[in-house]
Amino acid sequence: MAKYILSIDQGTTSSRAIIFNERGLPLWQAQQEFEQQYPADGWVEHDPETIWSSTLSVCEKAIQKSRLPASAINCIGITNQRETTIVWDKDTGTPVYNAIVWQDRRTAETCQQLRDSGCEKSIAEKTGLLIDPYFSGTKIQWILQNVDGARAKAEAGRLLFGTVDSFLLWRLSGGKVHKTDATNASRTMLFNIHTQQWDKELLALLSIPETMLPEVCDCSTDFGMTTPDLFGKSLPITGIAGDQQAALFGQACFEPGMAKSTYGTGCFLILNTGTTAISSDNRLLTTVGYRLNGQVTYAIEGSIFIAGAAVQWLRDGLQLIDDASQTEALAEAADKTSNVYLVPAFTGLGAPYWDPHARGAIMGLTRDTGIQEIVAAGLQSVCYQTRDLLEAMAADGAVLPSTLRVDGGMVINNWLIQFLANLLDSAVERPEITETTALGAAYLAGLHTGVFESTQQIQTMWACDQHFAPQMSKTERQHLYSGWLDAVRRVTNH
Numbered sequence: 001m002a003k004y005i006l007s008i009d010q011g012t013t014s015s016r017a018i019i020f021n022e023r024g025l026p027l028w029q030a031q032q033e034f035e036q037q038y039p040a041d042g043w044v045e046h047d048p049e050t051i052w053s054s055t056l057s058v059c060e061k062a063i064q065k066s067r068l069p070a071s072a073i074n075c076i077g078i079t080n081q082r083e084t085t086i087v088w089d090k091d092t093g094t095p096v097y098n099a100i101v102w103q104d105r106r107t108a109e110t111c112q113q114l115r116d117s118g119c120e121k122s123i124a125e126k127t128g129l130l131i132d133p134y135f136s137g138t139k140i141q142w143i144l145q146n147v148d149g150a151r152a153k154a155e156a157g158r159l160l161f162g163t164v165d166s167f168l169l170w171r172l173s174g175g176k177v178h179k180t181d182a183t184n185a186s187r188t189m190l191f192n193i194h195t196q197q198w199d200k201e202l203l204a205l206l207s208i209p210e211t212m213l214p215e216v217c218d219c220s221t222d223f224g225m226t227t228p229d230l231f232g233k234s235l236p237i238t239g240i241a242g243d244q245q246a247a248l249f250g251q252a253c254f255e256p257g258m259a260k261s262t263y264g265t266g267c268f269l270i271l272n273t274g275t276t277a278i279s280s281d282n283r284l285l286t287t288v289g290y291r292l293n294g295q296v297t298y299a300i301e302g303s304i305f306i307a308g309a310a311v312q313w314l315r316d317g318l319q320l321i322d323d324a325s326q327t328e329a330l331a332e333a334a335d336k337t338s339n340v341y342l343v344p345a346f347t348g349l350g351a352p353y354w355d356p357h358a359r360g361a362i363m364g365l366t367r368d369t370g371i372q373e374i375v376a377a378g379l380q381s382v383c384y385q386t387r388d389l390l391e392a393m394a395a396d397g398a399v400l401p402s403t404l405r406v407d408g409g410m411v412i413n414n415w416l417i418q419f420l421a422n423l424l425d426s427a428v429e430r431p432e433i434t435e436t437t438a439l440g441a442a443y444l445a446g447l448h449t450g451v452f453e454s455t456q457q458i459q460t461m462w463a464c465d466q467h468f469a470p471q472m473s474k475t476e477r478q479h480l481y482s483g484w485l486d487a488v489r490r491v492t493n494h
């Protein structure tokens with residue numbers, strides 16, 4: 001008999017729900033974009049009520065499209081934009097402030113003070129993270145310091161914190177369940193990834209009462225039931241993971257050395273390092289890849305801020321193209337010997353440079369440079385940055401993947417993926433199902449209820465759409481990459 005899983009993917013720009021079957025096929029889906037709020041320079045917020053209402057609405061729509069009775073839904077999985085911080089009142093369920101989004105930089109100064117106080121090493125050792133406004137810890141602290149009455153209420157045990165998964169779980173369960181999973185916890189800068197406990201010293205350092213924090217669970221477990229009024233029947237929620245880790249799971253990267261790279265607005269490359277938490281000397285993040293039956297699989301992660309966003313800029317900023325899909329033919333027609341580099345450091349550079357002051361540049365222009373060469377350089381910048389991450393991972397002693405699995409909106413572009421394979425000198429594979437984030441959450445949920453037997457079974461379900469083998473000489477590869485490193489040097493202090 002068919003078994004269906006409702007997967008909720010609450011992302012930065014939209015909420016999505018997809019119903020998968022027991023073969024991991026996405027059958028029905030609904031998506032809703034929502035408003036981004038920029039109340040001050042460097043601030044990014046979402047209305048938590050919109051996060052909730054859009055999530056509920058896409059779930060209802062996906063179920064309606066399927067024409068299935070709610071009783072046919074075996075279980076629910078949740079995956080989410082990570083680090084985004086919500087604090088709400090335990091009694092009323094009302095958020096005391098907007099969701100502070102992962103991109104928000106308002107706590108940059110607090111982070112600098114933390115660095116100056118010399119706790120960077122100990123925070124990195126415990127959490128696997130760098131001190132950065134990206135993570136939830138200083139965002140919670142900001143809310144407690146800046147929202148009227150919040151500190152007193154928090155001290156009295158009346159406020160709860162959650163990343164988006166946790167907030168949705170609270171609402172879906174009718175205010176009964178306050179839990180999260182280990183992947184989301186590992187992005188808060190409050191969670192010790194070795195002991196798998198909230199860290200009392202870090203909580204004290206940021207003056208955050210422990211009573212605010214959710215219980216941290218495995219990614220595939222009994223998180224709770226939805227209230228019957230939501231979908232007409234109470235449904236079990238049995239899988240949760242942050243979106244990039246869910247994609248790692250959806251790409252079936254279960255062995256150490258397997259990696260996935262997701263190319264959407266930004267790019268997130270995650271490499272499975274097994275039971276070893278590799279600590280990076282090259283400014284990468286150590287994180288929980290997933291946790292099953294209490295067993296942690298660690299991962300090392302590099303985040304690139306601008307990937308598809310560079311293509312958006314070519315379209316909207318420079319107006320060189322009308323549509324992202326045109327980039328493939330233009331790049332194909334570009335002069336391969338042009339040596340034009342585009343460094344898309346629009347908001348600084350992420351891993352491994354972490355230079356917030358770097359700004360973008362196009363270098364190597366001559367009278368022969370045309371739209372094609374600039375577009376090609378934009379696509380190539382995504383590949384060069386991927387190589388930067390893999391170089392940093394190798395320098396950290398990680399076993400690199402023999403094949404990189406890719407997903408996200410950009411990977412439809414064959415020229416881009418072929419150049420990536422050429423530049424990495426490694427095979428790159430695009431899966432048949434590119435909705436890997438939602439698929440990962442569905443796998444996690446279905447593993448708990450028995451829809452899927454094991455990760456071994458899931459591994460056999462991964463199917464390749466296209467395999468890209470490297471086709472570039474070593475000399476050319478090295479020449480191109482050294483030109484990139486030179487271009488980066490010119491826009492950073494490194």
Ligand SMILES: Nc1ncnc2c1ncn2[C@@H]1O[C@H](COP(=O)(O)OP(=O)(O)O)[C@@H](O)[C@H]1O
Nearest residue numbers: 264265308309311312324325327408409410413
């Ligand atoms: N054919 C294409 N070639 C290159 N980039 C593309 C192509 N199609 C879409 N993109 C880029 O992919 C991104 C959208 O990917 P998606 O995974 O939906 O992003 P997100 O989930 O971050 O919103 C956009 O930035 C867009 O510019």
Ligand SMILES: O=P(O)(O)OC[C@H](O)CO
Nearest residue numbers: 011012081082102243244
């Ligand atoms: O919502 P996305 O896909 O932009 O992903 C955001 C990441 O989880 C941020 O760490």
